[in-house]
Amino acid sequence: MEMGKGEKSSGEVEAVASKFPLSVCEMAVASTVVLGFVVGLLCVYLTMPASDYSFLKLPRTLEDLQILRDHLESYTSDYTAQVLVGYCMVYIFMQTFMIPGTVFMSLLAGALFGVFKGVALVVFTATAGASSCYFLSKMIGRPILSSLWPDKLKFFQAQVAKRRKRLLNYMLFLRLTPTLPNTFINFASPIVDVPYHTFFLATLVGLIPAAFVTVRAGLTLGELQSIGDLYDFQSIATLFLIGIVSVTPTLVGKSKP
Template sequence: MAPQGDDAPVERGGKGYWRYLPFLVVLAGLAFGYAMGWHRFLSLGYLSESSGALLAMVADYPVAAPLLFFVVYVLATAFSFPAASVLTIFAGFLFGWLQGGLLVAFAATLGATFLFLAARSAFGDALRRRVSGPAARLADGFEENAFGYLLVLRLAPVFPFFVINIVPALFKVPLRSYVAATFIGILPGTFAYAWLGQGVGSVLDAARAAGEEPSVANLVTPEITLAFVFLAVVAAIPTIVRTVRGRLARK
């Protein structure tokens, strides 16, 4: 017999709390990783100190090493560790720009998708119903052309990677559009950073000789940044044209 009276709302509320579980797992995993100090391994400083041992491991385990790296990248992305750029440089350094770039493209997309699903399960519908005013119009535009909006955000690395993984979950972005825009949108940046990683050895040597901590800023040139911006502008043109046409048609 179905519960009645005061029992029914309690059951529905109890079931509702389960939607937060995936996102709570993400937060718990992130906190646990920092508590264990694993974030120290996701830095160019660690790569500089351990480059010889890492290259030897890749040479000794040509199949297991890429698989292990793939799993680490998926987990780091899914648990929102802010290390996408550094890990992509790792990939280029360890496996070369082509293999490293491909590993990162698939691993980043998979990890981002896990995080997107966790955030959408926990917050998507509830937050979307509470949005109003300009934010609601932005949400409507995002939902009407989710692929175009997300592609632009992926191409221009203005916001941290883990932020863009979560934000689309607050809107009604189809999973297929999210995966496609993520994979295509990160390809230019992924291969650019993997290419930088392929030649990062000289930068690490110079930093060690100067007694400095190597950083991503030492590698990224203004030309690369401008290239990302140009790609984002080009990708935004169809979305802008479609939006303007839609507004003119409604007048």
């Protein structure tokens, strides 16, 4: 029987379907996670006082961030719990789905909560978001990574296999240096068989130096002209020293007989 002009053969349908990396079940999992975050943020929004919240948006520039900081400062003292929960959910959501812009969220933590509370908040949310991304990727990540970054995935897999005996050292090295993007590490780690306990410890410790530098810069948000101003000589020196302190316990432990 002849096919009409608008019809496609089964082979063509399969070819179209194969271009989309996720199955129906995998899409359902991802959609459920998104829905959970949306419901949580909606609950936070409903518990805040009636006001104009048009300023609430993901900051993409330092100007956006300064506007957001100016508005949230008045809410933070009276509605601390709601602001904290909302901040954590947004940061974890961005980390889970590899949405760029978490550096602005780290700056915001410093501006609103100060250095020590800000660093603790950023490390907690960044680690939680990375863990969320890790487990989501474990369920649906392989087809996406194989489709988007096949060469980078092969490189990472080979490096992990080669350094299996000292994997924590290698993962700490990756967190402390820009060898591979953190978002890629989060998503690819379960695919290349990095154990979660190693992933978690390297993330928790390895993110502290960068979090400290970024959060501290948030205290003087008005003086920043660009994101590049975060990494002046003093910041880089601080990052380097904290990185050594972070890695030293692991190196000492490995050197013991």
